[in-house]
Amino acid sequence: MSCYRAVFIAVMVATALNSHSAWPQVHNRIIDSLKRRLMLTPADTNRTRLLLQIGQLYYDHYKVDRQDRSYSDVRKQPDLLDSAIGYARQVVGLPVATYQLPQKAEALYLLAECYSFGESYDSIRTISYYQQALKAFKQVGSKPRTARVLHSLANIVRLRIGAQQALPLFMEELAIQQSYRDTTIYLTLERIGFLHQTMGNYQLALQAYQQSLRLAEHSNNLSYLEDIYADLAMIYETLGDYQAAITILKKRLGIESPKAINQVAGDHIRLLNLYKITHQLPQARQQALTIIELARQDPNHESINLTSYLAQSYVFLGQYERAEPLYKHLFPIYEKSNNFTGLTNFNKHVGELYWLTRRFEQARYFYQIALTASQQGRFPDEAVSIHRALFQIDSAQGNLRSALQHFQLATAINDSLFNQTKNRQFEELRTQYETEQKDKDLHLQNQRIQVLSQQQQLQTQQSQQDRLVRNSIGLGAFMLLLLLGLTYNRYRLKQRSNQQLQHQHELLQAQQHQLQAQHQELQAHQQVLHTQQNQIHHKNQDLQRLLDEQERLMKEIHHRVKNNLQVVMSLLNSQASYLSDNAALSAIQQSQHRVQAMALIHQKLYQAQGIARIRMDDYIQEVVAYLQESYELPQPIGFAVQVEPIELDVIQAVPLGLIINEAITNALKYAFPNGRTGRVSLGFMRMGETSYELTIQDDGVGLPPDFDPSRSQSLGMTLIQGFSDQLGGQLSIISQAGLTIQLTFSEKELTSFGSHNHYGYH
Structure with a gap:
């Protein structure tokens, strides 16, 4: 059994027995064991593999802590990520031969993962290491690992650069997955659909979502089915096919899986709005009543989304006096939010309440806030509906000039959206045609490959059958001998165990009489010890409080010293920018290195469990x-x-x-x-x-x-x-x-x- 497989089994056993105490202890023992082996291992492939395993174990340890602890507790252990980065860098920095390239590729991917989150987050380094890992895995020829790196790289590019640049990466991942028939290809199709939706290519997004759904229905992945149904419903609603959106949302609600109340209520509020658009008022009323019933499980209105859904339901039912206190309860929360989508929708709903109760100035106030948020978030379709609402308010109050301005703005934005839609539809048709042509070429190529594969399979099938017969006979004989040996061994062990049990039984009887006498004596001492233990316990509590306070103060001192040293480094760096003399610059740089060496000591001190010992x-x-x-x-x-x-x-x-x-x-x-x-x-x-x-x-x-x-x-x-x-x-x-x-x-x-x-x- 290889070292890597032994480590993997040990970690899996620790996870199975775990919990939050067993995992770190077993994990640390494994890491210490690998470090001892590393000291005795020469610079070859085995050493490279050990370095990579230690780095991966530190990274896995950090991820477990990230899941099991609060964010503040995780921040106390950044050394786990730093250690993972340090060992991965050692692998990358070694002179790599051809047979060590897979380990280097894994180390580059580990570095990218480490820099993708936590206090070490650095998007530029993350993208660079992903690109290097992608190149290395392509050289190795590992298609599954190449596809995985492409998926991670595409996600970070989408977040930091844009959907337009991320789409080719997902398409390349899709092509690689198709070449080896990956069973999780539906996840990639969902990402492609999401990018098309983000860029406004709704027809292409719909096609990708539908393909993903067809493949996912065979996977029995209920959580993913819920997500893809939500995406499809949004696309149908955007395209104006409201009945299809209603059908999809009903399927989503029909999935039997554990769901949060917020999620269920969110689906019902979407159905309520769709029924309102299609003038199916009895069905809309039923959705509102369902939301009110769900909200009874949250009587204190701690859930923001559920409270908003409940207020919207009351407005639809005409129970305005119940909706208004809920909106007032939510207003301070949304007032501090920087989420333009949430700000736009919330203030639109509040404005609608005051419009329906004919309090026009208050309605205008909230619609203006919603308009500002929609402009900051670049939601032109929302701006159209808000301008129309303001047009109605000004018309009701007789402000004809202002009403005309809002009407003209709504018309202009709507015309612009119409032209964009037409251009987007033309682009989608062109892209769809090119895609179909490529699919036809790929289909012909796959047919040729299948013919060649079938010929090769026919040639190898006969030899495989002969080999299988020989192996089966040999394996059967070996298993029979093994079974006989195990049976005899169990018989001998049972005899020996019976003899030992008889001897132990006699010893236990003699010891039992002694224990009975000792038990009476111990009961007399127990009462005295109990009183002494209570006194010691109270003293220990007082001492522990003093020690905790001392340790907290010492860590604060080390933290501040480390921050002051970082300020010194920044001052040295600023001074260096004004120097042109190489000797002076070299002196500044050496001083920075000395300060960094001291600052690292204090960083380790305030992060460590103790306050005066450093792991060298x-x-x-x-x-x-x-x-x-x-x-x-x-x-x-x-x-x-x-x-x-x-x-x-x-x-x-x-x-x-x-x-x-x-x-x-x-x-x-x-x-x-x-x-x-x-x-x-x-x-x-x-x-x-x-x-x-x-x-x-x-x-x-x-x-x-x-x-x-x-x-x-x-x-x-x-x-x-x-x-x-x-x-x-x-x-x-x-x-x-x-x-x-x-x-x-x-x-x-x-x-x-x-x-x-x-x-x-x-």
Whole structure:
């Protein structure tokens, strides 16, 4: 069984036993186990696979936390996504051979997924990584994975760029799915229909929805059927086929599946409006009564949508005195909303109430708000109906000039919509003709492929049947022997178990008499212990409150320190924009790297469970990744990082992080001149119970022959020696076949640079 399959089974078992406590514990044990294996695995395909598995497990862990926790709780664990990104970047950064391309493709897709949501959200990086993953999967030849990447890329392009650019991506996904007969092709057709609907191509959208529905009816996916029925009803309503929309909505209501009250009431309000348009007033009245019955399940009107539907039902039934308080209840909520669709519809409904009760000034006020929202949201069809309502109000009040203006505006917008519809219908006919021509060509090509496939199947069918007979005979003999062996083994185990049970029974009888005497003695002590436990419990509660308050204050301090360091980095960056001297710019950049190394410490502190211990494996990985990205050298520089899962006090983590920052910065700036390629290795190992060793090595040009590190006046070397002294460690710098910096220190040894009672930067 492969390592990947073993990890998958373990995660599935943890999920099955879970719940919210079992999953993280099992998940963390699996991750720690893979990290230990990673330290012993050389740089080959197995190492690449382990890096990818660890990154995927961190990403899965984040998704589970995102589902099971509130948004505020998830924000406390951004290190899960950061860890997933760090391991995926290691896979992408490795020199990839042909046989490692599938792992690189998966790592690129994982990076795109990580940057697509959470605090790490970055749409530009998301699109870039999706495009790189798409290219890699095409090279691998994996059609299902290619289709999946296309689907994700098309969705992000639709949201960030537009439907026009996303449509070709969905069409390419559809073609790939058709080539290998994907059973979920109806989901892609629904997306294509939605894009056509967004662009106003209603006939093409209707065709895509109908094709999707025909395929989905065989899948027994009730949730999706509800969604596609809703889309079809909206298209039919837009095209003016109200009876078809009514029929579709009835089918949607007839699906037997768990539904929210809001959803059911929403379908009934749509039916009510459609019956009003088609003048089927008894049926409309029945829908209003049904909504009132559903609203009784929400007596406090906590649901905004359900309350709005109830108010509309009362208006239709002429019970205006019941509708008005509901609208007043909703008004403060909608007043703060930035949803132009909701603002337009709500204020139209309120304006209709005041129009029907002949309170014209109040009706005008709400219709004007609805008009402004429709203009901001670019809803010209809504603007037409609002202008017509304002025309009626002005006519009723005798404001003829204003009424004429509203009538002219409604006519002009309606004429513009009519011309757009005609142009869109012409474009749809042209697109439909081109699509039919392509479908005919594809049909002829598929027929040729089917003929060739049938010939090949006839040739291989006979050989497969012969092979099946031989395999069946061998498998039957093997299963028979296995069954006999298992039966004999079970017989021997049963005999041995009976003997052990008899012996244990005798021992239990002897122990039972002893336990009875001990039980009486324990009952006497139990009362005394109970009193003492109550006292201890009260003291523990007081101590816990003090500890929680202390930890909260410490995390707030670390958070503010991290924010202040980010301000320092921003100031340095602003100062750099005014400098032209390369030496000054380099000094600014090195200062930014040092500040980032310290800021990352404080970020880890206020995100971690504790307040004074840093997990050095995750921290060092992120520092190395940050420096690797900061120095975009033209030549490839490989990185090998091996860090044991060690936790250090913040007093030692800060100087250690700054030493790593200085050493890697010097290697990237000076070790590989003139486009020279090379490799940088970093190791942080536990040498004893409280002693550690840091090794940073590169295979670059090394130090000049006459260079004495102990007498160097360079800031970087001075900082390395100073922070080594602060750690109370032994520093050695060896320049042979490159440069090796080795630091050995103990956790208990701190110099006057810092102590556990005082924390500062020196």
